[in-house]
Amino acid sequence: MPSINLSDAMVATSPKDKKEKKLKNQTLMETLGSDALSGGKTKKESKHKKESKKRKASELVDDEERSETSSELGEPVNSKAMSVEVESGKKKKKKAKVEQEERGEEEENGEGKSEEHPNAISKFRISEPLRAKLKEKGIESLFPIQAMTFDIILDGSDLVGRARTGQGKTLAFVLPILESLTNGLAKSSRKTGYGRAPSVLVLLPTRELASQVFADFEVYGGALGLSSCCLYGGSPYHAQELKLRRGVDIVVGTPGRVKDHIERKNIDLSSLKFRVLDEADEMLRMGFVEDVELILGQVEDLSKVQTLLFSATLPGWVKDIASRFLKPSKKTADLVGNERMKASTNVRHIVIPCSSTARSKLIPDIIRCYSSGGRTIIFTETKDSASELAGLLPGARALHGDIQQAQREVTLSGFRSGKFMALVATNVAARGLDINDVQLIIQCEPPRDVEAYIHRSGRTGRAGNTGVAVMLFDPRKSNISKIERESGVKFEHISAPQPADVAKAAGVEAAETINQISDSVIPAFKSAAEELLNTSGLSAVELLAKALAKAAGYSEIKSRSLLTSMENCVTVLLEAGKPIYTPSFAYGVLRRFLPEEKVESIKGLTLTADGRGAVFDVAAEDLDLFLTGQENAANVSLEVVKALPPLQERDQSRGGRFNSGSGGGGRFSFGRGGRNGGFSDRRNDRFSNRFSNNRGRSNGKKW
Ligand SMILES: Nc1ncnc2c1ncn2[C@@H]1O[C@H](COP(=O)(O)OP(=O)(O)OP(=O)(O)O)[C@@H](O)[C@H]1O
Numbered sequence: 041m042p043s044i045n046l047s048d049a050m051v052a053t054s055p056k057d058k059k060e061k062k063l064k065n066q067t068l069m070e071t072l073g074s075d076a077l078s079g080g081k082t083k084k085e086s087k088h089k090k091e092s093k094k095r096k097a098s099e100l101v102d103d104e105e106r107s108e109t110s111s112e113l114g115e116p117v118n119s120k121a122m123s124v125e126v127e128s129g130k131k132k133k134k135k136a137k138v139e140q141e142e143r144g145e146e147e148e149n150g151e152g153k154s155e156e157h158p159n160a161i162s163k164f165r166i167s168e169p170l171r172a173k174l175k176e177k178g179i180e181s182l183f184p185i186q187a188m189t190f191d192i193i194l195d196g197s198d199l200v201g202r203a204r205t206g207q208g209k210t211l212a213f214v215l216p217i218l219e220s221l222t223n224g225l226a227k228s229s230r231k232t233g234y235g236r237a238p239s240v241l242v243l244l245p246t247r248e249l250a251s252q253v254f255a256d257f258e259v260y261g262g263a264l265g266l267s268s269c270c271l272y273g274g275s276p277y278h279a280q281e282l283k284l285r286r287g288v289d290i291v292v293g294t295p296g297r298v299k300d301h302i303e304r305k306n307i308d309l310s311s312l313k314f315r316v317l318d319e320a321d322e323m324l325r326m327g328f329v330e331d332v333e334l335i336l337g338q339v340e341d342l343s344k345v346q347t348l349l350f351s352a353t354l355p356g357w358v359k360d361i362a363s364r365f366l367k368p369s370k371k372t373a374d375l376v377g378n379e380r381m382k383a384s385t386n387v388r389h390i391v392i393p394c395s396s397t398a399r400s401k402l403i404p405d406i407i408r409c410y411s412s413g414g415r416t417i418i419f420t421e422t423k424d425s426a427s428e429l430a431g432l433l434p435g436a437r438a439l440h441g442d443i444q445q446a447q448r449e450v451t452l453s454g455f456r457s458g459k460f461m462a463l464v465a466t467n468v469a470a471r472g473l474d475i476n477d478v479q480l481i482i483q484c485e486p487p488r489d490v491e492a493y494i495h496r497s498g499r500t501g502r503a504g505n506t507g508v509a510v511m512l513f514d515p516r517k518s519n520i521s522k523i524e525r526e527s528g529v530k531f532e533h534i535s536a537p538q539p540a541d542v543a544k545a546a547g548v549e550a551a552e553t554i555n556q557i558s559d560s561v562i563p564a565f566k567s568a569a570e571e572l573l574n575t576s577g578l579s580a581v582e583l584l585a586k587a588l589a590k591a592a593g594y595s596e597i598k599s600r601s602l603l604t605s606m607e608n609c610v611t612v613l614l615e616a617g618k619p620i621y622t623p624s625f626a627y628g629v630l631r632r633f634l635p636e637e638k639v640e641s642i643k644g645l646t647l648t649a650d651g652r653g654a655v656f657d658v659a660a661e662d663l664d665l666f667l668t669g670q671e672n673a674a675n676v677s678l679e680v681v682k683a684l685p686p687l688q689e690r691d692q693s694r695g696g697r698f699n700s701g702s703g704g705g706g707r708f709s710f711g712r713g714g715r716n717g718g719f720s721d722r723r724n725d726r727f728s729n730r731f732s733n734n735r736g737r738s739n740g741k742k743w
Contacts, residue, residue, distance in 0.1 A: 157180065159181045159182040159184070161174055161175070161180060161181060164182065164191075164215075165190075165194060166215065167219060167222065167264070173259065182215075183208035184207070184375060185201060185203035185209055186208050186212040188201075188375075189212050189373045190215060191216075192371050193213065193217065194216040194219055195225070196220075196225050196346060197367075197370065197371045198348065198366040198367045198370035199348050199366075199370060200350075200362060200366065200370060200372045201350040201373045201374075202354050202374045202377075203352065203373075203375040203376065204352055205352045205384050205495060205501075206498055206502030207352075207503075209351075210253055210474075211260075212350065213348050213350060214256050215260065217240055217290075217348075218260055218266065221239055221240070222265075222266070226239060226313040230311075230313055234286065234287055235286065235287045237287075237308040237309070237310065238289060238291045238312065239312060239313040239314065240289065240314040240316070241292075241298070241309060241312050241315050241335070242257075242292040243294070243298065243317050243318070243332065244318045244472070245294065245295075245328070245471060246468055246471060247445065248469065248473060249319065250270055250272045250293055252474060253318060254268055254270035261289065266289040268289065268291070269288045271291060272294045272297050273300075274444070274446075274448075275445055280297075280301065280306075281306050291307065291309075295323060295328040295335060296331060298335055299331045299335060302338060309339060310340045311339075311340070311344075312339050313344070313345060313346065314345065314348065315336055315347045315348070316347075316348045316350070317348070317350070317365070318350050320358055320362060321351050321355055321491060322351070324361055329361065332365075333365075336365055347365050347366045347367070352495065353382065353490075353491040353495065355491065381527075381528035382494055382527050383493065383498065383528065383529050384498045384500075384507075386501035386502075386505065386506050387481075387497055387506070387509050388508045389532065390509065390511070390531065390533075391520055391531045391532070392406070392512055392534055392536050392605065393513060393604065394512040394536060395514050395604035395606060396485070397604075397606065398600075398604055398605035398607070399429070399605075400432040402512070402536050402605045403433060405536070405542045406482060407462065407480065408537075408546075409542065410480050410508045411461075411479045411480040412480075414461070414477040414478065414479030414480065415455065415463070415477050415479060416462045417462075417463050417464075417465060417469060417478055417481050417482070417496075417500075418462060418483075418484065419467070419487070421484070422466065423440040423442045423466055425484070426438045426440045426464045426466050427440070427464075429484070430464040435460050435461065435462060436462035436463065437455070438464050439455075439469055440465060440466040452473075456476070470495045470496045472495075478507065479508065480509075481500050481507070481509040482509075482510045483496055483497070483510070483511040484512055485514070486513050486518045486519070486523055490522070490523050493511070493523050496509070511523075511531070514604070515603070515644075515646050516646050535683060535684060538600055539597050539607070540597050543589070543592065546594065547585075547588045547589070550589075550591040550592040553591060598660075601644075602681060604644045604657055608659065608660045608661075609657040609660060610657065610658055610663050610680055611656070612678050612679060612680055613654075613677075613680075614626055614629065614677070615653040617676070619652055620652065621651065622647075623645050623654065626647070627639060627645070629673070633669040633673040634665070634666065634669050638665065641659060642656040642658055644656055644657050647688045649685070649688050650685070655687065
């Protein structure tokens with residue numbers, strides 16, 4: 041394979057370098073100019089689009105009255121008025137509306153016209169130290185989910201909150217909780233002083249997420265004089281015990297470790313004022329239901345505690361369980377609701393056909409084409425494949441549940457700080473992680489459930505930024521239409537970037553580099569250049585092209601299959617003048633004009649969706665043999681495809697007369713060529729024990 045200098049794309053650089061890299065990537069996109077790259081929205085375009093789009097007002101009503109609509113970051117919801125409505129019923133609703141109209145009239149009259157954002161921080165009951173801290177962090181107004189829920193939480197209600205990934209759900213609970221503790225309802229009754237029991241407990245499914253949310257409480261709670269601690273497994277008990285003994289206001293942790301502290305009598309949760317279940321569905325899915333119940337059951341007087349539940353995905357079964365934890369009077373703020381699109385709308389969702397064996401060579405090219413010089417997270421299904429892939433990608437590191445906690449922390453902080461630009465992770469990084477400048481998500485294969493797709497792809501396109509999510513899939517084995525249907529995403533189907541196209545772009549970069557080299561080097565190299573020109577038999581341009589190839593790290597350029605993304609393979613379409621219903625029929629046709637060993641050597645035979653043909657991969661060196669061979673077979677046509685035709689999906693092979701084929705195996709069999717690598721069977725099977733006793737902490741958890 042061409043040894044592309046990936047380090048350029050993956051190694052951290054200064055902001056100036058980063059800008060240059062973005063420009064280079066722009067050049068790359070332009071140079072490639074294929075359908076693979078043409079559909080990308082620029083940040084500006086997408087932001088503009090978002091801004092100009094009129095969004096529906098978001099739903100925020102009592103559960104019984106719920107009507108689900110949507111809202112996004114670009115269209116701030118003046119939820120202050122909305123939450124007042126919820127709180128005080130229809131009278132206040134009218135009053136708020138009148139007030140709003142009055143404000144509108146004033147603006148139309150041009151009197152008192154204010155540029156202030158409808159959700160400006162100043163419009164909420166946020167105290168001065170917190171305002172100052174938010175300002176310091178660049179936050180001037182609340183995002184819709186925050187604006188919608190602020191008053192509800194501050195005024196004492198339980199709440200279920202749902203908004204798409206990256207829309208600020210964390211501050212949606214952090215801010216009102218902090219205000220309630222210091223200036224609101226919880227102020228007078230919360231414990232204070234040395235050795236105090238915590239007032240707030242936040243539970244999250246992963247250690248990384250716990251420490252991220254803890255960091256927010258440290259920053260914003262710290263500004264109000266509140267102290268926090270973070271409890272998660274894999275780190276020593278002692279420091280955590282010490283903090284708890286001294287007394288803290290806020291505890292953030294994972295269920296397993298919090299439960300351990302309860303059992304060790306290190307923590308008293310009886311007087312909690314707030315309980316938060318963040319990424320609630322994942323926590324309950326992981327088999328933590330019983331732990332969560334035990335932990336939440338510590339509160340003595342349920343009427344005095346507020347329970348908040350947040351996630352970007354809330355399957356029906358979670359809502360059922362959640363109603364056990366929340367008061368019947370709970371409110372729901374759902375920014376996704378019945379909207380078709382459940383995944384981030386700021387993300388370009390792409391699928392590329394790729395066999396498991398081709399991944400490690402394809403991924404560097406995808407990074408080159410789509411990462412815009414930013415960070416990339418690559419998701420695998422298993423811990424082993426995360427480690428293996430990280431070893432194959434220059435400059436990448438692995439993150440998964442088998443890695444020691446201290447190393448996990450080092451890795452994540454290295455990725456956050458830009459020491460390396462590609463992280464290969466299991467689902468341990470799928471939820472909640474908020475890492476600056478993640479431009480690209482690559483999923484090595486479709487995840488089992490739609491929630492995983494939504495959360496993984498949501499690691500990019502956060503806080504109003506745009507991003508790209510690429511999912512690789514093997515057309516013979518994966519069914520992506522289920523994810524497409526359930527997530528509401530309309531995938532862009534594109535072919536893998538062709539090495540020749542990527543090389544062209546690399547050539548442009550190399551030419552730029554050469555331009556920057558000082559003329560002072562010419563005398564030293566001139567005689568060798570002249571000698572080469574005189575003896576090589578090539579023109580000056582051809583020689584320079586070779587020099588550029590060398591500078592870009594290329595010694596040869598291979599072809600790449602459109603069907604499996606395998607290098608040195610070419611995808612061809614077979615037609616036989618009549619429908620091809622089974623792979624075995626296609627093999628029979630090939631046998632008419634090719635020797636048996638060549639028929640055996642084809643890879644990935646898949647029937648086309650129209651039932652008229654079959655596509656498969658041929659080794660580049662055998663292509664001529666195949667193309668000339670067809671001339672000896674009547675009605676048979678074989679041609680190299682420029683774009684992959686629609687293919688039959690895996691599910692279609694279930695049942696019916698097409699289910700199996702003698703000789704060629706099932707419709708999506710690997711053919712006689714044998715298994716082409718194949719995806720790991722050891723995928724996470726944690727759903728099966730969704731409600732089991734398995735806490736999934738160390739054993740049974742695949743990530
Ligand atoms: N009001 C705001 N103004 C500007 N940036 C904000 C605001 N609120 C949150 N952010 C930023 O938006 C990013 C995403 O926030 P957060 O991680 O809370 O999203 P989320 O909805 O919880 O996402 P996920 O579902 O993936 O967990 C963070 O970097 C956060 O600092």
